[in-house]
Amino acid sequence: MPRRIGDYPDAYIGWNLMASYGSLITAFGLLFFVVNIFTPYIRRNANIQKGAVVFMGLDFSRDWQIGFQDPATPIMEGIIDLHNYIFFYLIVVAVFIGWVMARILWRFSYKWSYPTIGDIEIFKNFTAYNQIVHGTVIEIVWTLIPTVILYLIAIPSFTLLYAMDEIINPTVTIKIIVRAQNRIGPHKGEIISILIGCLLGDAYGSNRSREGVSFSFKQSSKNKEYLFMLYDIFNKNGYCTNNVPRKFIVKLKHKGVKEFERYEFVTYTFRSFKAIYEMFYKKKKKVLNLEKIKEYLDERALAYWIMDDGVYTGAGIRIATNAFTLNEVSYLKDFLEEKFNLKCTIQEIYLEDRWSLYITKDSMNHLSTLIKPYMHSNYHILNKRPSHQWYWSYEYGDNANNLVEFDSYMVYERDLTEGQLRLLEVDNAMIVPVKTHIRLIITSGDVLHSWAVPSFGIKVDAVPGRLNQIGLYVKREGTFYGQCSELCGVDHGFMPIKVEAVKVGEYLGKLYNR
DSSP: OOOOOOSSTTTTHHHHHHHHHHHHHHHHHHHHHHHHHHHHHHTGGGTBOTTOOOSSOOOSOOTTOOSOOOOOSHHHHHHHHHHHHHHHHHHHHHHHHHHHHHHHHHHHHHHHHSOOHHHHHHHHTHHHHGGGGOOHHHHHHHHHHHHHHHHHHHHHHHHHHHHHTOOOOOSEEEEEEEEEOOOOOOOOOOHHHHHHHHHHTTOEEEEOTTSOEEEEEEEEGGGHHHHHHHHHHHHHTTSSOSSOOEEEEEEEESSSEEEEEEEEEEOOOBGGGHHHHHHHEETTEEOOOHHHHTTTOOHHHHHHHHHHHEEEETTEEEEEOTTSOHHHHHHHHHHHHHHSOOOEEEEEOSSTTOEEEEEOGGGHHHHHHHHGGGSOGGGOOTTSOOOOOEEEEEEESSSGGGOEEEEEOBOOGGGOOTTOBTTTOBSSOEEEETTSOEEEEEEESSSOEEEEEGGGTEEEEEOBTOOEEEEEOOOSOEEEEEEEOSOOSTTGGGOEEEEEEEOHHHHHHHHHTO
């Protein structure tokens, strides 16, 4: 900023005016700096739940943030250094071009409005003076200088680019896969078995006291075909009206109001349904009458249960059982293993004291044989690898004999606990050791995605049918966040990435005890 000259103010009016503008710019710059530093802490509830620790490394984005997140890898440090290096040349060029433009505008506006005797002579010979802008030397100069600047920028940028492709001997290999939630479709079956299977899933009953019991079936628009097939079965057997499942809109508040389509149909009310109702309800709360259910839980019921509330996870199938207690889920696990010879495990989910039932990949061929006769022809995909979309899956290890795999789903806003980040929290975080060379292998099963974590300086496309590889070396402990950065479909905005970097000595313990 130039200094004002108090003496002879009339003679230095232009200089003093420039000094005033410089002081004003400095004041606004300081204010802008203070606002950007303190706003994230004042407005922290917009990003994180009350009670979270905010005085930490900038490892996730904050409101009004304009800079980079704090680097955690040598690559990200190199990216920030390159940015600062290039910015120096941008400032030099911008100042020079700005000065030239301002000088031209001032001379050809002020001088034209208030010409002196010498200026009048210039204007009379303007055509002749105009020729001074054309010359061999100036043409060479303004061509060579940008070329030199580009060379100065290219050298460090190519150095960083080749550093990112450095071939290393990794200690840890992690495969990152994008997966899709694909439900298995139904086929015809006996009403009693279908009801048992659906009530183990999302269907629910309404006890009308003396009148009897009716059952309701709801599904999202993604499972519309399944619901309509289910409706056809009940309708043809005289259990519901000829009115097709009604469509209704569910509104959820999420950055405004989001609307989701759902479909529903309800059976007639029958007193004979009370026996089935009592298998699943006690004082209007969903429970299991385990001894009575096992009589009707056959292959057909299993097929409809999986369709109603099952999703592909990795190479197996996960069945949501969060409506039941751990004892009830354990009974169902033992029953499936004993009656159907299916290898199952119980997995704890992100909800407190809630679990899911997982049928492992070793039992998938046998499961396909059991339920295939009851599946609709459009859903003959049990023995195929599902498409991968809208959540991440991680596999640790170099071979199938030493493999740890798990899925990572976003925690919905209603399920967040104190201190967790909205739209960034997941149920299973990726675990990596610090100061260790890691090889990441990234792929997808259906459409393009991109695995991106700003603090790592990594953004790698997940391409169907192709394995992309990149090295990772984390220098410090911490929790780092990212998101899918390739438009991939309806749930693109709900694919967060969470990476926990821990000490080498704690790495295996956290990985195997997750």
